[in-house]
Amino acid sequence: MxxxxxxxxxxxxxxxxxxxxxxxxxxxxxxxxxxxxxxxxxxxxxxxxxxxxxxxxxxxxxxxxxxxxxxxxxxxxxxxSYDQPWNSNRITERGRQILKQRGFAPPPHVTAEIELEVLHTVPCPYCGSTNTELQTPFGPTLCRAIHYCHNCHQSFEQFKPVM
Amino acid sequence: MDPKQEAIKELLIKMADDQLIIGHRHSEWIGLGPILEEDIALASIAQDKVGQSYTLFQLLHDQFGTADPDTMGFLRAENEYRCCHLVEYPNGEYDFSLIRHFLFDHAEYHRFDMLQASTFEPIRGIARKFKSEIKYHILHADVWVRRLGTGTEESHQRMQAALETAFPLALGIFEPSPYEQVLIEENFFPGEDALRQRWLETIQPILEEASLQMPDPSSVEPAYGGRRGYHTEHLAPLLEEMSWTLRYDPEAERW
Known part of the structure; x- marks a missing residue:
């Protein structure tokens, strides 16, 4: 059964x-x-x-x-249903690993409302550097933001933190 | 229908209409944005707005038996829409679009923040969800209002002029509903006056940082009428364009 x-x-x-x-x-x-x-x-x-x-x-x-x-x-x-609306903390550890492997920076765990500060210095999924900056919070899909890594000189996408 | 239900229905319809119309206005920037990132930002914000509108029409359908979201969104008569005049205006130059986006989204943010505690339970989770999405919209608007307000002499003057044009229209967001008392007494929603107060307290310091002078709300005539179905001449042509494809073949099963 x-x-x-x-x-x-x-x-x-x-x-x-x-x-x-x-x-x-x-x-x-x-x-x-x-x-x-x-x-x-x-x-x-x-x-x-x-x-x-x-x-x-x-x-x-x-x-x-x-x-x-x-x-x-x-x-x-x-x-x-929106009774318990989605937020990015709901992504599992396994989910975060898969995102990284696919070249997306996983969202940080958030405990408060999103402010611009948390969108900067996101670790680069390619080289791990935090010498990165947010280029725009609006990427190819609603759930992705675009960042740039000053260390390996590549643009990368982040799965956006949502709270 | 009893006044309590009418009150909630009226509130949901005007919210859905505002989102739908401003979403379509933002989408008109696609391909025309001043820089690529802005093109994508406005497209994304437009997508959020139209999706939120859909969600509200679906809620109306489920709770109150209104027509399906497509019919509500695209096939009503112009005077059945309850959007405010602010969202109807053509995009104009980027300064007007940006100031409108700033004024509208700060009001929306507080509206959904308040609705998280509504005694109308089905709106609570939706309000929480929308608020988290609109947060990104206001982050976007704030950055650009500050940047252009304090940019060059020309950018400052343009933003100030756009603010003066948009401000009376924005006050029209808070046109009182005939059910204001019911909404407040039943704790469905704290009311348009309370919302306007919170909105003014939020936007004033940001405008100051942007070196922009907010008009005195008591000396400005708010653009009312939209909530009762009296619209500017800009809405009918927009609805015509929005719904053309659907009306061309309403029975089509797939587009």
Whole structure:
């Protein structure tokens, strides 16, 4: 019989359409997983990284499709919720490692509102130097900012801190 | 519908309309921004606004049975929109767009900050989410207002003139709703007066740092009317353009 753990495992194979390898679990997008007592119906609630993320409908479909593909369930419901809105601290340690490997600086842990200061001196994902500066907080997608490393002279992207 | 529901509905519709219209105005800078980074910034801010508008229309649909987000956003009659005049104005030069973005986003930031504590529970998490997104918008606006306000003689003069044009329009953001008392008594929202007060307290010191003189709010006539469906001549052509593709084939399943 399908368990909640099975569903979480399946969700680890649902990836961000922009950054393959980075799953919706790594991103901290999943708010809850419920399995009916008979194991035949599954409900997943997730929260988007940004309200305007164009990938929301794609992720919603991908979650349902992956669960149907991997698990013997009769129905899958996927809901979007903002009850516990996403923030960048929700990204898992594994998620941060994957971001780094893909050349993105992971967001720092934030405890207060974002100010410009936390967006400077972000460690460069290529050489590790903190001799870097923010070029613009608006990058190729809403969740990414553009920085420049003065040590290795390369531009790099950061997954933006959001609080 | 009872006045409590009407009050919340009215509040959500005007917020959604403001976001949608200013989002479309910002998007008109795409390809025209003064530098590439600004082009991308305005495009990103536009995307956030339109997405937030969508989220609010979806909430209205789920809670109050209004039409779906596309119909609400694109197919209503002009006088059914409840946006303020500030967001309707054409982009003009970059100075006006920037000052409008600054004045609007500081008001929005406080609006959603206040709504995090609303007794209308479904808005709380959304408000928290939007506030975290709008934070980036105000960081952007503040940097440029300071930079251009204290830049060259020309940039300073342009920003000052833009501020004087935009300020009465911005006061129109806070046009009282017919349900103001209900909103306040039910703790749905602390009201437009309270919001305006917090907004003034926030923008004044930033404008001072930018060497810009804020007009005296008591001597300025606020541009009211938008919240009751009386709009400037700029809204109808914008709606026409925004909705052209949808109206061309409303039954299309995919675009």
């Amino acid at each position: 399908v368990t909640e753990q099975d569903v979480w495992k399946a969700l680890e194979q649902v990836y961000d359409p922009e950054i393959p390898e980075l799953s919706v679990v790594d991103l901290g997008m999943i708010l809850s997983v419920d399995v009916a007592p008979d194991g035949k119906a599954v409900k997943v609630v997730f929260t988007p990284t940004f309200a305007a993320c164009p990938a929301i409908p794609v992720i919603k479909e991908d979650i349902a499709a992956k669960i149907r593909e991997l698990l013997p369930v009769e129905s899958v419901t996927v809901e979007v």
